[in-house]
Amino acid sequence: MEEKNLSKMNDKDALIKRLKRIEGQVKGVQKMVEDERYCMDILTQISAIRSATNKVGTIILENHMKGCVAESIKEGNSEEMINELMNTINKLVK
Numbered sequence: 001m002e003e004k005n006l007s008k009m010n011d012k013d014a015l016i017k018r019l020k021r022i023e024g025q026v027k028g029v030q031k032m033v034e035d036e037r038y039c040m041d042i043l044t045q046i047s048a049i050r051s052a053t054n055k056v057g058t059i060i061l062e063n064h065m066k067g068c069v070a071e072s073i074k075e076g077n078s079e080e081m082i083n084e085l086m087n088t089i090n091k092l093v094k
Contacts, residue, residue, distance in 0.1 A: 015056060022052045057092050062089070
């Protein structure tokens with residue numbers, strides 16, 4: 001099975017914007033730790049970061065399923081693709 005890059009179905013600019021926002025949140029948490037801010041405030045921000053990264057992963061997974069997975073199944077590679085997909089989903093939900 002051939003590896004494929006992020007397809008045109010995703011708005012690359014929107015994904016980059018989300019990732020940069022996450023990067024800013026991580027830097028903000030680092031600053032909060034340096035400033036010895038209240039633990040619950042830090043944990044709240046960490047929760048927001050996790051949620052944001054999960055959303056990016058979900059968008060990319062959806063794209064993969066609609067593009068690569070659908071195409072591979074049409075080509076008759078369903079067993080291999082389903083195994084790859086399940087491995088990927090298991091990594092995402094850990």
